[in-house]
Amino acid sequence: MSLAGKTLHLCSCNGTMPLDGEALARSLDLAAAPPVRTMLCQKELGVFADQVAGDVVVACTQEARLLGDLAEERGKTRTIRFVNIRETAGWSAQAKAAMPKIAALLALAGLPEPEPVPSVSYRSGGQLLVVGPADAALHWAGVVAAQLSVTVLITGRAAGTELPATRDFPVFSGEVTAVTGWLGAFDVTWKQANPIDLDLCTRCNACIRACPEKAIDWSYQIDLDRCRSHRACVAACGATAAIDFARTDVVRSERFDLVLDLSRVPILRLHEPPQGYFAPGADAVAQASAVAGLAAMVGEFEKPKYFAYKASICAHSRSQKTGCRQCIDVCSTGAIRADGDHVVVEPHLCMGCGGCTTVCPSGALSYTYPSVPDFGRRLRTVLATYAKAGGRDACLLLHAARAGESMSRLARRGPGLPARVIPLEVHHVASVGLDVWLAALAHGASQVAVLALGDEAPEYREALERQMRIADTIAQALGYQGQHFRVFDAAATDFGAELAAWPAALGVRAAATFALTADKRTTAALAIEHLLQHAPVPQREIPLPAGAPFGTIAVDGDACTMCLACVGACPEGALLDHAEMPQLRFIEAKCVQCGICRETCPERAITLSPRLALGREAKEPRVVNEAAVFHCVSCGKPMGTEKLIGTMLAKLAGHSMFAAPGALERLKMCADCRVVDLIKNEKSVDIRDV
Numbered sequence: 001m002s003l004a005g006k007t008l009h010l011c012s013c014n015g016t017m018p019l020d021g022e023a024l025a026r027s028l029d030l031a032a033a034p035p036v037r038t039m040l041c042q043k044e045l046g047v048f049a050d051q052v053a054g055d056v057v058v059a060c061t062q063e064a065r066l067l068g069d070l071a072e073e074r075g076k077t078r079t080i081r082f083v084n085i086r087e088t089a090g091w092s093a094q095a096k097a098a099m100p101k102i103a104a105l106l107a108l109a110g111l112p113e114p115e116p117v118p119s120v121s122y123r124s125g126g127q128l129l130v131v132g133p134a135d136a137a138l139h140w141a142g143v144v145a146a147q148l149s150v151t152v153l154i155t156g157r158a159a160g161t162e163l164p165a166t167r168d169f170p171v172f173s174g175e176v177t178a179v180t181g182w183l184g185a186f187d188v189t190w191k192q193a194n195p196i197d198l199d200l201c202t203r204c205n206a207c208i209r210a211c212p213e214k215a216i217d218w219s220y221q222i223d224l225d226r227c228r229s230h231r232a233c234v235a236a237c238g239a240t241a242a243i244d245f246a247r248t249d250v251v252r253s254e255r256f257d258l259v260l261d262l263s264r265v266p267i268l269r270l271h272e273p274p275q276g277y278f279a280p281g282a283d284a285v286a287q288a289s290a291v292a293g294l295a296a297m298v299g300e301f302e303k304p305k306y307f308a309y310k311a312s313i314c315a316h317s318r319s320q321k322t323g324c325r326q327c328i329d330v331c332s333t334g335a336i337r338a339d340g341d342h343v344v345v346e347p348h349l350c351m352g353c354g355g356c357t358t359v360c361p362s363g364a365l366s367y368t369y370p371s372v373p374d375f376g377r378r379l380r381t382v383l384a385t386y387a388k389a390g391g392r393d394a395c396l397l398l399h400a401a402r403a404g405e406s407m408s409r410l411a412r413r414g415p416g417l418p419a420r421v422i423p424l425e426v427h428h429v430a431s432v433g434l435d436v437w438l439a440a441l442a443h444g445a446s447q448v449a450v451l452a453l454g455d456e457a458p459e460y461r462e463a464l465e466r467q468m469r470i471a472d473t474i475a476q477a478l479g480y481q482g483q484h485f486r487v488f489d490a491a492a493t494d495f496g497a498e499l500a501a502w503p504a505a506l507g508v509r510a511a512a513t514f515a516l517t518a519d520k521r522t523t524a525a526l527a528i529e530h531l532l533q534h535a536p537v538p539q540r541e542i543p544l545p546a547g548a549p550f551g552t553i554a555v556d557g558d559a560c561t562m563c564l565a566c567v568g569a570c571p572e573g574a575l576l577d578h579a580e581m582p583q584l585r586f587i588e589a590k591c592v593q594c595g596i597c598r599e600t601c602p603e604r605a606i607t608l609s610p611r612l613a614l615g616r617e618a619k620e621p622r623v624v625n626e627a628a629v630f631h632c633v634s635c636g637k638p639m640g641t642e643k644l645i646g647t648m649l650a651k652l653a654g655h656s657m658f659a660a661p662g663a664l665e666r667l668k669m670c671a672d673c674r675v676v677d678l679i680k681n682e683k684s685v686d687i688r689d690v
Contacts, residue, residue, distance in 0.1 A: 002028070002029060002107070003028045003029075003030060003057060003106065003107065003109065004028075004031070004110075005054075005055065006054070006055040006056065006057050006109070006110065007051060007052070007053065007054060007055065007057070008028075008030070008057045008059070008106070009037070009040060009051075009052075009056065009057065009060075010024075010034050010059050011036070011037040011038065011039070011040035011059065011060055012036055012037070012038050012090075013038075013086055013090070014039055015038055016086075016090070016091065017085070017086060017089075017090030017091065018095055018096050019036045019099075019102070020099055021034050021035060023099050023103075023389070024099065024103050024106065026389075027388055028103055028106060028107060028110075040063075040067075041060070041063040041066060041067065045070070048067065048070065049070055049074060052067075052070065052074055052077055052080075053074070053076035053077060054076070054078055055077075055078050055079045055080075056071065056077055056079065056080040056081070057080075057081050057083060057106065057109040057110075058081070058082050058083070059083050059102075059106065060083075060084075060085075060086065061083070061084040061086075062086070064082040067080075067082075068080060068082075083105055083106055083108070083109050084404070085102045085105055085106070086411070087404075087407055087408040087410075087411040087412070088101075088411070088423050089101045089102045089105065090102065091411040091412070092411065092415065092417055092418070093415040093416060094418055094419035095416070095419075097419040098419040099389060099390075100385075100389035100390055100391030101386060101391065101419055101420070101422050103385050103386070103388075103389040104382045104383070104385040104389070104391070104422055105423075107381050107382065107385040108378055108381060110381075111377060111378060111381060114370040114371070114374040115370075115371065117305060117368045117370075117371075118305040119302040119303065119305060120302065120303050120304070120305050120347045121300065121301070121302050122183045122184045122275070122300070122301040122303075123184045123299075124183055124184040124276065124299060124300075124301070125149070125184075125257055125298065126147070126257060126258070127148075127149050127151070127255075127256045127257040128144065128148045128149065128150050128151070128257065128259075128260060129153060129186070129188055129254075129256040129258070129259050129260070130144075130151070130152050130153070130260045130262065131152075131153040131155060131176060131188075131259065131260070131263065131267070132154075132155060132260075132261065132263050133155065133158075133262065133263075134154045134156075134158035134161035134219060135161050136262045136282075136287065137153070137154055137155075137262055138152060138154075138161065138163070138164065140260065140262070140287060140291050141169055142164065142168070143291060144291060144294055145168050145169050147294075147295050148258070148294060148295070148298070149169075150169040151169060151170045151172070151254070151256065152169060152170070152171045152172065153171075153172045153174060153176070153188075153190060154171065154172070154173045154174075154198075154221075155173075155174070155263065157221075158173065158219035158221045159219060159221070159223060160219070161218075161219045162218035162219065163198070163203065170199055171198045172192065172198055173192060173193075173194050173196075173198050173221060174190040174191050174193055174252070175190060175191050175193055176189070176190045176267050177189045177190055177191055177251070179259060179261075179268055179277070181255075181348075182274040182275060182276060182277075182346075182348040182349055183258070183274065183275040183277075183297060183301070183348075184257045185255065185348070186255065186258070186259050186274075186277070187253060187254075187255050188253065188255075188256060188259065189251060189252070189253040190251075190252055190253075191251055191252075192247070192249070194221045194222055194224075195222050195243050195244055195245045195247065196216075196220055196222055196242055196243050197243075197244070197247065198220060198221075200240060200241065201220050201242040202240055202242070203220060204240075206233075206236040206237060206238075207220075207233035207236050208220075209236070210232040210235070210236035211230075211232060211233050212232060213226045213227060213228055213230075215228075222243075229245075231245070257276065257297075257298075258278075258294060259276065259277045259278070260290060260291070261277065261279040262281075262282070262287065263279070263281075264281060264282050266279035267279070270332060271332035271333075271457040271458075271459075272332045272351045272353070272457065273333075274349055275297075276297055278290040278293065303352075304352065305347045305350075305368065305369075306347075306350055306352035306354065306367065306368060307345060307350060307354075307356070307365055307366065307368060308365075308366045308368050309343075309345055309364060309366075310364050310366075311342045311364065312364075312571075313363065313364045313571060313572060314341075314342045314343060314362065314365075314571060315362050315364070315592050315594035315596065316338060316341065316342055316343050316594075317338070317340065317341045317342070317596070318341050318568075318569040318570075318596050318600065319341070319568075319569060319600065321569065321596055321599040321600045322338075322596075323571075323594035323595045323596035323599065324360075324361060324362075324592070324594040324595070325338070326360065326463075327343060327356035327360055327365055328343065329459070330356055330359050330460065330463050331353075331356055332351075332355070332459055332460070333350060333351050333353075335349035335351075336356060345365070352369055352427055352428055353428045353430045353431065353456075353460060354367045354427070354428050354431025354432070355428075355431075355457070355460045355463055357431060357433070357520075358431065358432065358434075358463055359433070359463050359467070361549030361592035361593065361594065362520070362521070362549075362571070362572060362592045362594075363435075363519055363521050366518055366520060367431045369427055369431075371518055372436065372516050372517065372518055372520075372523060373516055373517060373518055375432070375436065375516070376436070376439065376515060376516025376517075376523075377515075378424065379396070379424065379436070379439070379443065380443055380515070382394075382396070382422055382424060383396075383440070383443045383444045383445055383511065386422060387444055387511065391419075391420065392420070393420050393446040393447075394420055394422055394444060394445050394446055394447075394507075395420050395421045395448070395449055395499075395502070396422055396424050396440055396445050396447070396449065397417070397421050397422065397423045397449045397450075397451055397488075397499075398426050398432055398448065398449070398450050399423055399424070399425060399429065399450075399490075400425070400427065400428055400429055400451075400453065401425055401427075402453060403451050403453055406451070406453070406490035406491075407423060410495070414496050414497075415496055415497070415500060416496065417496065417499065418499055418500045420446075420504065421449070421499055428456075429450045429451065429456065429460070429464070430456065430460040430463065430464060432450075433464075433467050433520075434470060434471045434524060435516075435520045435523040435527065436523070437467075437468070437471050438471055438474070438524055438527035438528060438531065439512075439516050439524075439526070439527040441484060441507065441508060442511070442512040442514075442527040442530040442531055444507060444511035444512075445507065446484070446504045446505050446506070447483070447484050447485065447486070447502070447504065447505050448484065448485050449486050449487075449499065449502075450485075450486070450488070451488050451489075451490050451495075452464075452487050452490065453490050453491065454489055454490065454491040464487055465487060466545075468485035468486065469545055470544055470545055470547075470548045470549075471484070471485050472485050473542065473543075473544055473545060474528065474531075474544070474612060475505075475531065477537070477539055477542040478532060478536070478537060478538070479506075479536030479537030479538075480505065480507065480508070480536065481505065481506045481536075482503060482504065482505025482506055484505045486502065506536070508530065508531060509534045510534055512526070512527070514526045521549075521592075525589070528612070532614050538614075540613070541612070541613050541614065542611060542612040542614070543610070544611050544612055547593075547610070548610040548612075549592050550588075550591070550592075550611065550612045550613075551609050551610040551612075552586070552588050552591065552608075552609050552611055552613065553575075553586060553591065553607065553608055553609065553624065554606070554607045554609060555584060555606055555624045555625040556603075556605040556607075557625050559604065559605035560601075560603060560605040560606075560625050560643075561602075561603060561641065561643050561647050562582045562626075562627045562640075562641045562643065562644060563602065564577050564584065565600050565601065566584070566597035566600055566601055567584070569596050569597055569600040570597055571596065572590045572591065572592055572594075573587070574586060574588070574590035574591040574592075575597055576621055581626065582628075582629060582641045583626040584623070584624050584625040584626070585621040585622060585623055586623075586624045587618075587619065587620065587621050588613050588617075588618040588619075589613070589618045589619045593608050593610055627641035627642060627643050628641065628643075629641065630642040630644070630645040632668070632669050632670040632673055633665070633668045634669045634670070634673035634676075635669075635670060635672070637672075637673075645667075645668065648667065649664065649667060652667070
């Protein structure tokens with residue numbers, strides 16, 4: 001799909017943007033140049049109303065509501081899309097040179113919508129737990145009790161706080177030991193550390209009157225520091241049995257839909273807590289804001305399932321030997337946990353950052369919102385249109401939707417984005433990694449920049465910069481000079497100046513034509529192959545930083561016994577045996593440097609070496625170790641490797657079970673010959689030898 005057949009509405013915003021309809025028509029393959037309006041949202045609104053029909057593209061986002069409502073009133077529009085060319089291109093110190101970028105941005109509107117992805121459902125009935133200090137918890141519980149079904153869990157000393165005169169909601173006391181789950185399914189466990197059970201207490205005040213130390217006040221909790229164990233309160237409570245000194249540290253658990261955590265230090269210390277969990281701390285304004293959002297969290301909700309997981313190629317573990325755990329370490333929501341040889345990703349906790357897919361070396365975890373093929377289609381369209389319009393040294397600026405305000409501020413108050421910098425929106429900046437960045441270079445980009453807002457989890461920033469070092473190492477080793485990948489901070493007041501001052505890096509001479517695939521390593525291999533084909537300095541081998549997802553192994557031939565445990569452990573099929581001879585073979589292109597082979601090897605004979613091999617040999621099996629065959633000393637049948645048999649004999653030489661004459665020599669025989677030898681030498685047979 002393209003812009004052909006669509007009605008394109010251009011507006012120079014009162015002449016503040018130099019737009020060239022003829023140039024755009026040539027770049028976008030339009031049959032005729034679209035007219036350039038000057039005040040589409042004001043005096044030319046009638047013209048828009050008369051022409052809004054069919055599939056419509058409007059090069060304005062500021063007035064999307066006004067123009068969208070008008071199009072709906074006319075009822076002749078099938079689709080309408082709004083494209084921001086003002087803050088991203090037209091309002092810039094380099095606006096006159098920005099026509100290729102404007103064409104590229106408009107070309108995106110001609111692409112079909114991404115394929116729909118599976119959804120994750122939530123259901124919340126409004127069961128709210130308010131947990132925290134007594135005064136704040138009781139206050140906010142009273143505020144929301146009319147809209148939500150509230151339960152209060154008072155933590156810490158409640159001295160001086162008076163419980164409400166009417167029992168409008170359950171009140172407990174204790175200390176939280178665990179909060180797990182998500183919106184509509186929070187499991188909260190706590191210990192009741194006070195002898196008075198507030199749920200049983202009738203608030204008759206008999207205990208307050210009976211206590212000689214005045215250790216009980218209107219909070220109906222016993223100050224255990226003042227209590228002298230007279231137990232007069234127990235007698236006064238009587239059959240109500242709300243006071244029981246033997247009942248302290250009782251563990252309770254209940255399920256809630258929502259949690260309002262008013263603790264000074266949040267119970268869940270996650271950068272991205274689960275949806276439905278609010279932790280505003282002790283700040284009254286933040287507490288009020290959180291309470292205001294609670295009512296909107298009742299009902300049924302859906303969100304995309306942001307990831308896909310292919311367990312068969314996951315390099316997390318094999319046979320209880322841990323290899324890669326990068327996805328677990330980078331996840332800021334606690335959504336990923338180990339599960340035997342694989343990992344489990346809880347879709348209800350996943351917030352769609354995509355950091356796990358970026359660091360995953362094998363591609364077992366892939367991003368789906370949008371998928372790499374869908375995003376690749378956008379990337380290729382932007383770069384191809386930009387080049388066709390005469391643009392040079394394209395720099396893709398990957399940004400989240402929330403970064404639009406930062407780019408708008410830059411355009412309104414500063415120089416705006418440079419003409420060669422093309423913004424491309426992603427759901428989260430951590431969701432795009434090495435495979436897509438290298439593919440962008442192969443398709444003609446000079447550079448790829450990531451615009452961070454500053455509120456991302458620090459793990460994501462570290463992961464992006466680590467992956468960028470690997471990608472730049474590859475590009476620069478092939479002779480593509482300059483820095484190709486960089487993270488910029490939108491919070492910095494001069495990030496626009498930093499972008500403008502960033503010198504263009506050397507790009508590929510001829511843009512690639514391949515489509516990006518859902519398989520991470522396939523996409524990366526296609527990109528690297530194209531970059532190598534046009535490389536100013538072709539290479540056969542590129543050393544890479546530690547942690548790179550490419551590399552080789554070295555096998556200590558003196559230590560290796562050819563047990564081949566590593567072959568069975570390799571999750572990627574990079575290690576192979578040979579059907580006819582004792583050989584250990586290795587396909588370097590399949591290795592993800594997970595280290596499971598190293599951890600599995602009983603002799604510790606394997607070491608990893610990160611590098612990128614670019615020859616055909618990297619895709620073919622090569623022998624990394626082989627051994628001489630040991631033959632049965634009686635019949636000559638192959639039994640294994642000489643080293644394996646030798647190691648076995650050395651370990652068993654001093655064992656009492658093989659002290660009998662000929663017993664150790666018998667181990668050099670095959671199974672058949674061993675039986676024959678035992679029969680021939682019946683007098684030497686010991687039941688332990690059989």
